[in-house]
Amino acid sequence: MRSNGFEQTALRIGDVLPPRDVAGIVLPGPSRWYALRVAPQREDEVEGWLRKRGVYAFHPVLKRQTRARGVVRTYHRRYLPGYVFARFCGDPVVHMVMSCPWVIGALCRADGHWGVLEPSRLQAIHAMRKRDERIERDLAADQLRRREASRMRAGDHAMFRVGPFAELPCEVVELVADGGVRLRFQLFGREVVVDGVAEDLVPLRKAG
Template identity: 60%
Template sequence: MMMAGKFQIGDVVEVAGQKAAIFYPGQSRWYALRVAPQREDQVEAWLGVRGVYGFHPVLARKARRNGVVREYHRRYLPGYVFARFEGNPIEHAVMACPWVLGALCRSNGEWGILERKRLAAIHSMRKIDQQQREAKAAARARRFADARLRRGDSVLFRSGPLAGFKAEVVELTADGGSAVKFEIFGREALIHSSGDNLLPLRKLD
């Protein structure tokens, strides 16, 4: 048991069952932590449970491999996590994280405080990338919707014995095909055709 008088005002003491403090409360400040390769996510989580917000900008992308769609992330600045401490970081406590290698320092060796304005652009990279992906997805959906056949559309048969014949879509069927009417030998005929065998003639926006 420690005797009274062993502590001074300003000392940080870890309470049993809680995470040790890694900063002295004060003015909010940003730092760039250098981290081990591919450990950015773990460092963010480690900081988070200790009251420090951290992020690293990434580009999220989806790729299909062997028929399976998977999402992967490409880091803009690999090896760095930007951390906002609500006060002065306790350097040795932060370095207790097994994946933190250090921080960007000033010429005198002290951890450098980052400017908020410069960080704003870096921090917005995720949001901007997400907005761009959503805009592209919406554009693809609009193009797909525009390309779908509609009742009253004029179409051409792509292949088969009726290839090149002009027809009109009368009805869209539940199986994804269409009922179309066309003239042959001076008479009107009505048949069912699959959607991929019909070429729309209307101009797409």
């Protein structure tokens, strides 16, 4: 398509255009990481402001949900409140970056210039959210195991719900540590005792 002598590419709704004002806050140079100091509770706004100008930025945060009176609320726990880590694809123009209304400075060297961060030191910070989400999942699974195990008693009968013994009946012999149960069942005419977890069982009837 041509218009006024200039060639134009066809655009559709939903296309993403590269920002045009990147040069305004970055000068040619190597990509480097900086730690920007931002106003309280304005980390998200700073990230968005930088993203519109072609700068990747993040702040480590863990999203959690709570339920109170049937209402689910989502809140964020920030690990390093007041900081946003930004990777500039060149040398940042300090006064232009500071034109963002929520940026109040950066971590600086002894001479007052913005300090460059080593990428290796940011890897652990960047991985905080995934690590804590994994810990949260493990804790939730452990709580489920303990809750299900607390409902069982020695002598209860159940059936394996999943695994290699699925649909075989078994008997609870005893409760063991960490929410586990010891089970007894018949396999090929022989009695077998194994350790399992309560959530993998379907209760059949209670003892007595």
